[in-house]
Amino acid sequence: MLESVPSWWRATSPDDSAVDIRKALETIDSPFFLVDRGNGPEAHTSGEIRLGCDKPGDQWHPALATVRALPISALGSRSFLKRHGLRFPYVMGAMANGITSEAMVEAAGKNGMMGFFGSGGCTLPRIKEAIARLKQAAETKPFPFGFNFLHHHGAPEAEMALCELYLNEGIRCVSAAAFLTMTLALVRYRVTGIHLGEDGRVVTPNKVIAKLSREELAEKFMSPPPAEILNKLHARGLITDTELALAPRIPMADDITAEADSGGHTDNRPALALLPAIQAVRDRMMATHGYPEKIGVGLAGGIAAPVSATAAYAMGADYILTGTINQGCREAGTSDKVKALLAQARQADVTMAPAADMFEMGGKVQVLKRGTMFAMRAAKLLAVYQSARSLDDIADADRAFVETKILGKPVHEVWNDTKTFFDDRDPTQVAKAETDPRHKMALVFRSYLGQASLWAIQGLEKRSGDYQIWCGPAIGAFNAWTHGTPLAGPENRDVTTVAFNLLIGASVEARSRILASQYPSLAGFRFLPKTSAELAACSREID
Numbered sequence: 001m002l003e004s005v006p007s008w009w010r011a012t013s014p015d016d017s018a019v020d021i022r023k024a025l026e027t028i029d030s031p032f033f034l035v036d037r038g039n040g041p042e043a044h045t046s047g048e049i050r051l052g053c054d055k056p057g058d059q060w061h062p063a064l065a066t067v068r069a070l071p072i073s074a075l076g077s078r079s080f081l082k083r084h085g086l087r088f089p090y091v092m093g094a095m096a097n098g099i100t101s102e103a104m105v106e107a108a109g110k111n112g113m114m115g116f117f118g119s120g121g122c123t124l125p126r127i128k129e130a131i132a133r134l135k136q137a138a139e140t141k142p143f144p145f146g147f148n149f150l151h152h153h154g155a156p157e158a159e160m161a162l163c164e165l166y167l168n169e170g171i172r173c174v175s176a177a178a179f180l181t182m183t184l185a186l187v188r189y190r191v192t193g194i195h196l197g198e199d200g201r202v203v204t205p206n207k208v209i210a211k212l213s214r215e216e217l218a219e220k221f222m223s224p225p226p227a228e229i230l231n232k233l234h235a236r237g238l239i240t241d242t243e244l245a246l247a248p249r250i251p252m253a254d255d256i257t258a259e260a261d262s263g264g265h266t267d268n269r270p271a272l273a274l275l276p277a278i279q280a281v282r283d284r285m286m287a288t289h290g291y292p293e294k295i296g297v298g299l300a301g302g303i304a305a306p307v308s309a310t311a312a313y314a315m316g317a318d319y320i321l322t323g324t325i326n327q328g329c330r331e332a333g334t335s336d337k338v339k340a341l342l343a344q345a346r347q348a349d350v351t352m353a354p355a356a357d358m359f360e361m362g363g364k365v366q367v368l369k370r371g372t373m374f375a376m377r378a379a380k381l382l383a384v385y386q387s388a389r390s391l392d393d394i395a396d397a398d399r400a401f402v403e404t405k406i407l408g409k410p411v412h413e414v415w416n417d418t419k420t421f422f423d424d425r426d427p428t429q430v431a432k433a434e435t436d437p438r439h440k441m442a443l444v445f446r447s448y449l450g451q452a453s454l455w456a457i458q459g460l461e462k463r464s465g466d467y468q469i470w471c472g473p474a475i476g477a478f479n480a481w482t483h484g485t486p487l488a489g490p491e492n493r494d495v496t497t498v499a500f501n502l503l504i505g506a507s508v509e510a511r512s513r514i515l516a517s518q519y520p521s522l523a524g525f526r527f528l529p530k531t532s533a534e535l536a537a538c539s540r541e542i543d
Contacts, residue, residue, distance in 0.1 A: 007063035008050045009035045018042035025067075025515065025525055026538045028507040032067035034519055041519070065518035067511045071541055072503040077318035080296040083254060084173065084207065085144045087112025087541070089319035090499050091257070092326055093211070093300060094148030094175045095264070095470065096120030097453055101333035102133045104326060107496050109143030111543070116175040118333070120150035121450070123425070124165055131169045146173035146209070149186065153178070153357050155426050159185040167192055173207040175257075178265055178357070180217070182252060187225045188238050191247045201292055202249045210253040211300065211321075213260065213267040218278050221253040222285035222295055251295055255318065256282065260301030263324040263472035264365045265355065275299050275315050304474035305481040306505025306527045310513075313506055322502070324474045329493040335459025338469055339490040341371045347476030351375045353468070354382040356449035360442050368471040374452050377406045377466065381445040390437030391415070391444065406466075411444055418447045485529040500535045500542060501527075508538070 024032050024043035033044045041064055049066055050056055073081070076089025092108045092115040094100050100118035108115030117134070119127045127147070134145050147166060152159040163185040166174065176186060186208075193205040210221040225247045233239045239247075258278040260271035275297070282295050299312040300321035312320045326332060328342035349370035355363040359382065369375050384402060388394045391411045394402070399411070407414050422429040422443070433440035452468035479488070486492045487501070505527035516523035536542045 005052050006054070007066065008053070008055055008060040009033050009044070009047050009063040010057075010060045011044075012046065012048050016044055016047045018044060021522065022525060025511050026504075026508050026527070028504060028511065028538055029069050029071050029540050031069050032065075032511060032515065033063055034065040034515065034522070036062045036064055041522075065515050065522075067514045070507045070511055072500075072507055072539060073541055075313050075503065075506060076298075076320070077296055079294060080255060080298070080318040083293070083296070084114055086114055088499075088503055089298075089313075089317075090114075090503055091209070091298065091300075091319055091321040092116065092495060092499070093257075093321045093323040094118040094120065094146075094150075094177065095323055095327055095332075096122075096148070096150065097457055098122055098126070098130070098333040099327055099457065099470075100148075100323075101331055102130050102137070104329070104331040104333075104495050105134060105145045106137045106143070107331055107494070108499070109138070109145045110141075111496050111499070112541075113499060114144055114146060114173075116146040116148050116173075119148045119162075120177070121453070124161060127162070127165060128169070131165075131171065144173070146175055146207075147171050149174035149176045149189065149208075150357075151176075151178040151180070151183065151186075153361075155429070156184065157428065158426050159183060160188070163189045167206075172205060173209065176208050176210045176221075176253065179210070179212075179221075182220060182226050182229060184229055184233060184238075187229045187247075187252070188233050190252055191225055191230070191233075191239055191243045191250075194243050194246050194250065196246070202246050204250055204254070207255075208253040209255045209257060209298075211257040211259050212278075213258065213269045213274060213301075215277055215281050218256055218258075218281045219285060221256060222251050222282060222289075224248045224250060224289065225252055251285070251289070251291055253295065254293075255296035255298060257298045257300050257321050258317075259321075260299065261472055262301035262366065262474070263327075263350075264470035265363070266301065266366050266472065268352075268366070269301070271299060271302055271312070272315075274301075275312070275317060279316060301472060302474045302477070303502070304476075304478035306502055306509045308474075308477065309502045309506035310509040314510070320502070322474075322499070324470075324472045325478045325498060326495050327469075327471070328475065328478075328490050329495045329498060330491070331495050334457045334469075336490070337459040337461075337464065338456050338467065339493075341368060341467075341469065342471065342475055343479065343488070343490045343493075345370055345471065345475045345479060347473050347480075349476065350471050350473055353378040354449060356446045356453075359385070359446050359449065360439075365470060366472055368467075368469040368475075371464075372456075372467040372469065373465045374468045378449055378452070378468075381406065381448060385438075385441060385445055388441065391441050392437075394441075407444075407448055414444050414447060415440065418443050421447070482529050486531055487529045497532050497535070500532070500539075501529055504530075504535055504538050
């Protein structure tokens with residue numbers, strides 16, 4: 001508090017008694033007053049304050065610091081909440097193969113947040129099953145939810161089939177991930193059903209939240225759908241005349257998640273540099289296109305404790321998105337073995353490994369290295385692929401290692417299994433492999449990469465050394481923060497408790513810094529992990 005601005009406080013009811021300073025800071029829906037009534041500083045959560053005046057009367061006491069209420073619904077962006085029907089600016093990101101499960105998505109939606117089912121890697125029947133479960137769960141009391149729209153590299157037919165499923169099932173919000181450019185399927189999803197509202201604005205029924213880490217991709221998602229793609233869709237009868245005419249007036253995405261260093265697909269970008277860069281692109285594209293509604297920009301990657309959530313909101317993030325820390329929770333669609341490994345992980349226990357869906361291009365994903373040999377074995381497969389022209393061209397020593405230490409069977413037997421897999425899902429891959437030996441080799445090696453994540457999800461004991469566990473450094477920060485508390489063990493971690501710890505903690509941490517700026521001797525109050533009952537005492541917004 002600046003000495004040149006005197007402030008005064010007085011009690012307005014018998015209930016205006018002093019409370020513990022920490023408790024007062026953590027009661028985030030109420031203001032915080034630090035008062036001197038002659039016996040040193042004491043905290044109050046109610047009363048009357050007057051600023052910048054002489055002492056009004058004997059019942060008034062010096063106010064050493066004042067901090068406004070900061071409910072968790074006041075974090076982030078109001079427009080983001082309104083656009084998606086949310087109460088809180090918190091998103092649970094889509095982890096593939098159903099790791100972000102129906103239970104996780106339901107928990108998010110019923111608690112005022114958004115969850116995206118991890119449909120990447122799932123069959124269409126499995127995705128349809130998840131849609132049915134979530135629709136049924138939302139029947140009595142509707143809640144928001146979405147699905148992952150993962151780019152199918154080299155398989156446009158599969159991507160279009162996913163688009164058609166979402167359109168047919170009425171899925172109104174998707175998380176678009178791993179896109180390097182706009183595709184027919186994604187554009188079709190975005191523009192289908194757009195029309196003019198009563199106010200003359202374009203209404204877009206299908207919402208897109210794009211997850212990316214590059215400015216050039218952000219520009220594409222913040223631009224209108226490409227004209228050449230719109231014309232192709234129109235020529236095929238996949239969009240109407242109205243949709244074709246109105247599409248140039250909308251951006252491809254409603255919101256952009258700036259994905260910093262994270263688990264799975266990542267460019268390992270630092271959050272402190274990435275978020276302002278994407279925000280700058282947003283501001284430029286808004287000025288260029290004059291969209292009536294501001295494109296939201298959220299932050300993901302490394303958000304694992306209240307201090308990181310506080311930093312994200314302080315930097316202007318419209319929302320935060322978590323992933324890795326949710327994988328270790330009870331609702332996650334993965335095995336208890338994986339959750340136990342994640343609970344032991346530290347900052348340095350992650351590394352990069354070849355990605356199944358971008359294997360030929362050298363694309364990588366970030367995975368857990370502690371307790372598994374997957375990263376090393378996947379790197380060996382990529383090295384063999386880069387040095388050989390076909391399965392028959394693999395050097396004898398490499399073949400022996402690959403077959404005995406990695407695949408567990410001869411490469412040609414693996415091809416037979418792989419062929420059966422793609423005969424059901426995408427026969428075009430088999431046709432290409434029959435004429436392209438290198439593509440055939442890639443499919444065989446990719447089969448290991450794909451199955452390694454499933455072995456982890458299933459907790460298959462005999463393949464425990466091959467578990468592919470997508471994981472970012474956030475898990476180390478989360479484990480450090482929860483060490484020695486009830487949240488340290490995976491059996492006590494649920495996504496709702498974790499989310500509210502981060503949200504309420506972000507508010508408390510922000511209030512603590514405001515307090516410290518006025519009364520430095522009280523600097524250093526940190527929010528500690530709390531149980532669900534303890535969290536409810538901090539915020540009236542928790543049901």
